[in-house]
Amino acid sequence: MTYAKVENGAVVEYPLYPGDIMLRFPDTSFPVPFEAPQGYELVIQIPQPSISYNQNLTEGDPVWIDGVLTQDWNIESASNQEITERTQQKATEVRAQRNGLLAQSDWTQLSDSTADKPAWADYRQELRDVPNQQGFPWQVVWPEKP
Numbered sequence: 001m002t003y004a005k006v007e008n009g010a011v012v013e014y015p016l017y018p019g020d021i022m023l024r025f026p027d028t029s030f031p032v033p034f035e036a037p038q039g040y041e042l043v044i045q046i047p048q049p050s051i052s053y054n055q056n057l058t059e060g061d062p063v064w065i066d067g068v069l070t071q072d073w074n075i076e077s078a079s080n081q082e083i084t085e086r087t088q089q090k091a092t093e094v095r096a097q098r099n100g101l102l103a104q105s106d107w108t109q110l111s112d113s114t115a116d117k118p119a120w121a122d123y124r125q126e127l128r129d130v131p132n133q134q135g136f137p138w139q140v141v142w143p144e145k146p
Helices: 018-024 080-104 117-128
Strands: 002-007 010-016 040-043 055-065 068-077
Touching: 002 018, 002 068, 010 040, 010 055, 040 068, 080 117
Parallel strands: none
Antiparallel strands: 002 010, 002 040, 055 068
16 A cells, blocks of 8 residues: 655655554554555555557656546656667567577477478578568567477
8 A cells, every 4th residue: 555645735755655654653553454644645556557668657646536646657758778778688588489499399300300391490490580570579470380
């Protein structure tokens, strides 16, 4: 549970937790379940919105919605450096997944394998070509196993 200190209807401090509030009132006994003293309002938590790799999400100060103090989220554009770093990390993750799929299909190319070698060879080439796909690494179409 998260609280905000409110003065004249405006949030002046956020976030606060029950322990933070109790420390401010050392000579006060608080009921269980916790009830905040006057001037402190419970902030209703809402799910984080979904964002893409080129956006940043930060929690803003709570806002009043229909008389209820509600968590607020800010979405901003990511910097070019953040986008580049995220893209490089995603490419590394996708390549690792691709490499795992290649390793799982290595057996198909062994001389004593009974697998349909040409079909598996095509599949493995499609895996190798994943980084060349339009939209890589954010949009990947994985080939189907034979």
